[in-house]
Amino acid sequence: MRYGLVVFLTGFLASAGGAEEARTTVGVLTCTLADRTTDSASRMTCGFKPTGTSADEKYDGSLKLPNSSATGKQVLVWAVVGPANAKHSAGFLAQRYVKAKVAEGQPPSWTGETNPAIALQFESHGDAALSKSIDHVELKLAGSSA
Numbered sequence: 279m280r281y282g283l284v285v286f287l288t289g290f291l292a293s294a295g296g297a298e299e300a301r302t303t304v305g306v307l308t309c310t311l312a313d314r315t316t317d318s319a320s321r322m323t324c325g326f327k328p329t330g331t332s333a334d335e336k337y338d339g340s341l342k343l344p345n346s347s348a349t350g351k352q353v354l355v356w357a358v359v360g361p362a363n364a365k366h367s368a369g370f371l372a373q374r375y376v377k378a379k380v381a382e383g384q385p386p387s388w389t390g391e392t393n394p395a396i397a398l399q400f401e402s403h404g405d406a407a408l409s410k411s412i413d414h415v416e417l418k419l420a421g422s423s424a
Contacts, residue, residue: 299361299362299363299395300361300362300363301359301360301361301362301395302359302360302361302362303329303357303358303359304328304329304358304359304360304364304366305326305327305328305329305357305358306326306327306329306355306356306357306358306401307324307325307326307337307355307356307357307358307371307398308324308325308326308327308353308354308355308356309322309323309324309325309337309339309353309354309355309356310322310323310324310351310352310353310354311341311351311352311353311354312351319340319341319342319343320340320341320343321338321339321340322338322339322340322341322354323336323337323338323339323420324336324337324338324339324417325337326358326371328366332423333422333423334422334423335368335369335371335419335421335422335423336419336420336421336422337371337372337417337418337419337420338417338418338420339415339416339417339418340415340416341412341413341414341415341416342412342413342414342415343408343411343412343413352408353402354400354402354408355400355401355402356388356398356399356400356401356402357398357399357401358371358396358397358398358399359387359396359397359398359399360395360396360397361395364395368419368422369419369422370393370396371396371417371419372417372418372419373390373391373392373393373396373416373417374390374391374392374414374415374416374417375388375389375390375391375397375398375414375415375416375417376388376389376391376413376414377412377413377414378397385399385400385401385409386399386400386409386410386412387399387400388412388414388415398415400412
């Protein structure tokens with residue numbers, strides 16, 4: 279009996295520990311990056327369009343670009359990746375995101391500090407140099423149509 283219980287618990291803990299929640303694209307975040315200031319921070323305004331709904335959200339944000347020569351107005355697009363079955367409340371993107379380590383050949387991404395289940399995956403084509411120079415992204419809710 280005892281041996282059976284140990285085997286059962288070992289199998290249960292292994293399957294629970296190894297189970298990773300399914301992740302999917304939950305929407306698209308599109309940001310307009312204004313001209314950089316004299317320091318390494320850049321301000322941006324963003325719109326988030328969740329998948330499968332007409333509601334959208336507006337965010338004010340900033341980027342940390344320590345070694346970039348990016349100038350002028352630019353549009354940046356991120357796929358927002360999160361748990362597949364989660365219900366997201368208004369403003370769930372409002373947090374700081376830090377650059378994540380990704381496998382070679384994968385697009386750069388940033389993971390939420392407060393909620394690491396949410397990630398921003400860079401989708402802007404032709405901006406490889408800019409994406410490599412983004413250290414972190416910070417978003418604050420500015421408004422919602424929901």
